Amino acid sequence: MNIAVWLQRMAAAEGARPALYLGREPVADYATFQARAASVAGWLLQQGIQPGDRVGIFMKNCPDYLIALYGIWHAGAAAVPINAKLHGREAEYILQNSGAGLLFTSPGLTEAVEASGAAVRCVDISGAEYAAALQAAPVAGPAFRAPGDLAWLFYTSGTTGRPKGVMITHRMLMTMALAYFADVDQVSAEDHALYAAPMSHGAGIYAIQHVLAGAAHVCPESGGFDETEIFDLAAHFGRVHMFAAPTMVTRMTAAAKQTGRRGEGLRTVVYAGGPMYLADIIEAVDHFGPVFVQVYGQGECPMAITALPRRDVQDRGHPRWRERLASVGRAQSVVEVRIGTPEGEFLPAGSHGEIMVCGEAVMPGYWNNPEATARTLVNGWLMTGDMGVLDADGYLTLQDRSKDMIITGGSNVYPREVEEVLLMHPGVREVSVVGRLHADWGEEVVAFVVGDAPDAELDDLCTSRIARFKRPKAYLRIDALPKNNYGKVLKTELRKRLADIS
Structure with missing residues (x-):
């Protein structure tokens, strides 16, 4: 079944319901949304795009992003969304690897792609060609797609090399959306999805369940993340849902406390995509109230591994509420989660090991990369590369990527555990812990610190909380942690800096 069928059904049943907004301005109701997507699909077919072909989207957040996305699906093609913050040369690699011959772009990004020399036809949404696509003869309905057919080709962030194309099928997207209702949150037609993170x-994936429910979709006029704009839009629309990386949540909390805003109109903030430190989420809940839900997923199992629902995020009565809040919750309904060895052997509850996932939300493999697929899918299980521990109640606590674990003197140190402790000091704004080669111990623990906390106080804090071998042997001051376009700290860059100064 084609995921675009859900839009077609909503347009038929509730066509007059508001669908797309740019800021506060309405752009389309559901009938118009569907009609424009169907016209884009008809135009794509006229250009020779066939079911199964890949079509790229390199655009800032805007209502036409969803029109192009659903137009691609209507035509039976697979979307290749590319983060608008990427360099043109990075986009060129994704386009070349995916085989996309046509690319929807927004102003400013068209030039970046053309300058990269990418062999692709750019269709700028501000130009005459896209205007013609919106007026093309619409297709009668979404092209038939089998559940296992490719819908979304997602390229990993590539912090340790070239990004890989994760094959996301129509079945995976539907599975994720239905699990959202079961395990994460409910959505109604009165809700508004606010797109402040990259679509x-x-x-963008979370647009699917909001289309199914007939909710409205709001794109900020800025095209991105601005705390004041988010607060203003939430207060205007009410019942706002948004996806946010943990760094966005911390910025929202800081901005709200500085300006006296309380996040009026925010109904649900789903945070995912990186480590949320315990002190940060406690501060956010204390200020905004019970609006937060956590999801853990990967491109290889998009948004569908575990969930920590709002009742757990806001709970302060359970004797282990801190441990649960520091976790990423329990397995979602559509997957099974286990802890295992690198060879895929299961370990008992309470063991530290690699997080393994199986279920209908797991990818069939990487695009044109059988070697990486074989390494990552072992006996039907996704080897996530993330290290964690699963307690007897089913709560999963992330530790780090397997490659980030530090082995010092034969003992394992998980950087996140040390980072959680260091962030308790009010003089530490951000911190990232990495391993540095050591002649005697193999590696030693080093902390990159943003802030002015004295070394002695950080040592005392660590000594009072964690084993001595986990305590950093050096605190290196840094103005800001290097991050990729998704807000994840680039530990590879920090390791390079260590190598340069050693």
């Missing part, structure tokens, strides 16, 4: 990733 090329989790925020």
Whole structure:
């Protein structure tokens, strides 16, 4: 079944319901949304696009992003969304690897792609060609797609090399959307999805369940993340849902406390995509109230591994509420989660090991990369590369990527555990812990610190909370942690800096 069928059904049943907004301005109701997507699909077919072909989207957040996305699906093609913050040369690699011959772009990004020399036809949404696509003869309905057919080709962030194309099928997207209702949150036609994070990733994937429910979709006029704009739009529309990376949540909390805003109109903030430190989420809940839900997923199992619902995020009565809040919740209904060895052997509850996932939301493999697929899918299980521990109640606590674990003197140190402790000091704004080669111990623990906390106080804090071998042997001051376009700290860059100064 084609995921675009859900839009077609909503347009038929509730066509007059508001669908797309740019800021506060209405752009389309559901009937118009569907009609424009169907016209884009008809135009794509006229250009020779066939079911199964890949069509790229390199655009900032805007209502036409969803029109182009659903137009691609209507035509039976697969979307290749590319983060608008990427360099043109990075986009060129994704386009070349995916085989996309046509690319929807927004002003400013067209030039970046053309300058990269990418062999692709750009269709700028501000130009005459896209205007013609919106007026093309519409297709009668979405092209038939089997559940296992490719719908979304998602390219990993590539912090350790070239990004890989994760094959996301129509079945995976439907499975994720239905699990959202079961395990994450409810959505009604009165809700508003606010897109402040890149629509090329989790925020855009979450459009699917909001289309199914007939909710409205709001794109900020800025095309991105601005705390004041978010607060203003939430207060205007009410019942606002948004996806946010943990760094966005911390910025929203800081901005709200500085300006006296309380997040009026925010109904649900789903945070995912990186580590949320315990102190940060406690502060956010204390200020905004019970609006937060956590999801853990990967491109290889998009948004569908575990969930920590709002009742757990706001709970302060359970004797282990801190441990649960520091976790990423329990397995979603559509997957099974286990802890295992690198060879895929299961470990008992309470063991530290690699997080393994199986279920209908797991990818069939990487695009044109059988070697990486074989390494990642072992006996039907997705080897996530993330390390964690699963307690007896089913709560999963992330530790780090397997490659980030530090082995010092034969003992394992998980950087996140040390980072959680260091962030308790009010003089530490951000911190990232990495391993540095050591002649005697193999590696030693080093902390990159943003802030002015004295070394002695950080040592005392660590000594009071964690084993001595986990305590950093050096605190290196840094103005800001290097991050990729999705807000994840680039530990590879920090390791390079260590190598340069050693």
